[in-house]
Structure formats: structure tokens, C-alpha cells
Amino acid sequence: MSDNVIILDHPLLKHKVSRLRDKNTGTNEFRSLIEEIAMLMGYEALRDLPIEDIEVQTPIESCHTPVISGKKLAIVPILRAGLGMVGGILALVPSAKVGHIGMYRDEETHEPHEYYCKLPDAIDERTIVVVDPMLATGGSAADAVSLIKAKGGRHIKFMSIIAAPEGVKKFTEAHPDVDLYIAQVDRCLNENAYICPGLGDAGDRIFGTK
Ligand code: PRP
Ligand code: URA
Numbered sequence: 083m084s085d086n087v088i089i090l091d092h093p094l095l096k097h098k099v100s101r102l103r104d105k106n107t108g109t110n111e112f113r114s115l116i117e118e119i120a121m122l123m124g125y126e127a128l129r130d131l132p133i134e135d136i137e138v139q140t141p142i143e144s145c146h147t148p149v150i151s152g153k154k155l156a157i158v159p160i161l162r163a164g165l166g167m168v169g170g171i172l173a174l175v176p177s178a179k180v181g182h183i184g185m186y187r188d189e190e191t192h193e194p195h196e197y198y199c200k201l202p203d204a205i206d207e208r209t210i211v212v213v214d215p216m217l218a219t220g221g222s223a224a225d226a227v228s229l230i231k232a233k234g235g236r237h238i239k240f241m242s243i244i245a246a247p248e249g250v251k252k253f254t255e256a257h258p259d260v261d262l263y264i265a266q267v268d269r270c271l272n273e274n275a276y277i278c279p280g281l282g283d284a285g286d287r288i289f290g291t292k
Contacts, residue, residue, distance in 0.1 A: 083250070084250075084254040084258065086254060086258060086259070086260065086261050086262055087250060087254060087261075087262045087264065088126070088127075088261060088262065088263050088264070089264050089265075089266075089267060090122070090123055090126055090263060090264070090265050092122065094122060095119060095122055095123070095265045095266075096265075096266070098115050098118055098119050098122075099119065099243065099244065099265050099266050101115055102115050102116070102119070102243070102244075102281045103279060103280070103281045105282065109287065109288070109289075109290040112287050112288060113166060113288055116166040116167055116170070116215060116243070116284075116288060117166065117167065117169045117170040117173075118170060119167075119170065119243055119265060120166075120167035120168075120169070120170030120171055120213065120241065120243075121170035121171065121173050121174060122170075123170075123241050123243070123263055123265060124170060124171040124174050124175075124211070124241070125174060126263065127211060127239050127241055127261070127263045128155075128174065128175070128209075128211070131150050131155070131209060132150070132151045132152045132209075133148040133149060133150055133151055134148065134149065134151035135147060135148055135149075136148075136149050150175070152207070152208075152209075153204055153207040153208045154175075154177050154178055154179055154202075154208065155171075155175050155177075155178040155179070155208060155209050155210075155211065156178065156179045156180070156181055156201065156202045156205060156208040156209070156210045156211070156235075157171050157172065157175075157178050157179070157180050157181070157210075157211050157213065158180070158181040158182065158183055158201065158210055158211070158212045158213070158226070158230065159180070159182060159183075159212075159213050159214065160183050160184075160185050160212065160213070160214040160222055160223070160226050161182055161183065161184040161185065161198065162285040162288070162289060163214060163215050163216060163284035163285040163288055164212075164213045164214040164215070165288070166215065166284070166288040167213040167214075167215060167241065167243075168180060168213065171211060171213070179202035179208070180202070181199075181200055181201035181202050181205075181210075182198060182199070182200050183196065183198065183199050183212075183226045183229060183230075184196065184197040184198030184199070185197070185222045185225065185226060187218075187219075187221070187222060187275070192218075192219055192221065192274075192275040193221060194221040194222040194225045194226075196225065196226075196229060199229055199233070201230065201233055201235070205230070205233055205234050205235045206234040206235065206236055208235075208237065209237045209239070210230060210235050210237060210238045210239070211239050211240075211241060212226055212227060212230065212238060212239070212240045212241070213240075213241045213242075214226075214240075214241075214242055215242065215243040215244065215281075215284045216242065216243070216244055216245075216277060216280070216281075216284045217242040217244070217245035217246065217249035217250065217253060217262075217264070218246050218248075218249050218271055218275050218276065218277050219246075219248060219249055219252060219271065219275050220246075220248065220249030220250065220251070220252030220253040220256075221252065223240060223242065223249065223253050224252055224253050224256040224257065227240060227253075227256070227257050227260055228256070228257075238257075238259075238260045239260065239261045239262075239263065240253070240257075240260055240261070240262045240263065241263045241264075242262070242263070242264050242265075243264070243265045243266065244264075244265065244266050244267075244268055244277055244280055244281060245262075245264045245266070245267050245268065245277075246267075246268055246269075246270060246271045246277045246278075246280075247267060247268075247269075247270065248270070248271055249271075250262065250264070250267060268280055
């Protein structure tokens, strides 16, 4: 596996992903789990955020102590399912800006189609975390990152909860400069380009549609 793929191997993540997979996990619990997993993954994915020392007066004395520096983080969910992960990262970085990229997969060809894109300003100066729980063929993720790069984004990370090997390959070949954080790599894609064993349709399970 390529150097820029980071598989987050924590028992809490593994446990929560197993709960997501269960078809008997209802919408309410599913949403909470997606958010909790995003927060746990975000904690790791953001460990290289830039910091700078500021001076703070404690009740005892003055000291120099680190805070996050630079332009505020940008979180960019891929609609719809990526929306479920935003709250988990905002819990860690409440000041983050949020952009949106709308993509849907053609049901026949499984090719991604973009229908919306709105990113925070000064995107070239921000660390950008793109989120989507599912990396199946990798088409949506690869195209979303290409779009962000075309709009000036430079410091990009991608977080996906479950990935198929086919998607990891496609993404890392398209974007060898982007770190890809994954909680679980599954076996393969089926004939409908769904991840096996996966968790089904993430958007439908988060929003209770279908
Ligand atoms: C799902 C998922 C990803 C995409 C992954 O979205 O949330 O965006 O499929 O598939 P890929 O790696 O093969 O491109 P979907 O297109 O079903 O849209 P939705 O979130 O609006 O349901
Ligand atoms: N999108 C999903 O929501 N699930 C899959 O398994 C593949 C794409």
C-alpha cells in the first residue's frame, strides 16, 4: 500500500465500524457513530496542524504556550454522506470553515458527476480535510480532490471510513500528494460497485432515505 495511505488501527474505531455495518443499526445510532468515528479519525489526521506560541497569563505567572496557527481549517464533505462526518471534526476544531462538494454516482456506469461546489475563501492557504465515509471505485473522491486543486487547494487530506482496494488504488494514483486516512479497507467491490462487506448505502443510512 502506498506511503500516503494511513489505516487507523484503533480498537474503538474497529468496534464502531462493526456497529455501522450491522443492517439492524438504525438511523439515529448510525448518525452518531459516523460522527464519533469522524472525530476519532480527525484527532489522528490533524496531528500535524501548525502551531505557534502565544503568551498567556496563568493565575500563577505568564508563559508562552502553543495554539493552532495559520488560516482556519477547511472541512469539505462530499454530499450527501460526507455531511455526516462534519460534526465530528467541528467538535475538535469549532472554528473550522465548511465547504461543500456535491457528487453523485451514475447508477449504470458508476461514474461520478459533480453538481455543486462551494469552498471557503483563501482555500490555497488552508489545511483542507475532505470527508466521505465511502471510497468505493474512488471516482468521487479523486474528482472532488481534482476540483479542489483546480480551485487552488494545496494542503489536502482525505478521510474515508470504509474503502475498497480498487478505490484506494485509483485515489492514490490520481493524488499521490494527498494523505488518505481510512478506518477499514474491505475485500472488494460487487457488480454494482458497492463495497463488500461494507455497510450498504451510506447516504441512505445517514438520512433515512429509501
Ligand atoms: C456515495 C459515497 C461516495 C460515493 C463513493 O455517494 O458517499 O460519495 O458513493 O463511490 P465511488 O468511490 O465509487 O465514487 P453517492 O454517489 O451514492 O451519493 P449520495 O451520498 O448522495 O447518496
Ligand atoms: N456508496 C455507498 O454508500 N456505499 C458503497 O458501498 C459504495 C458507494
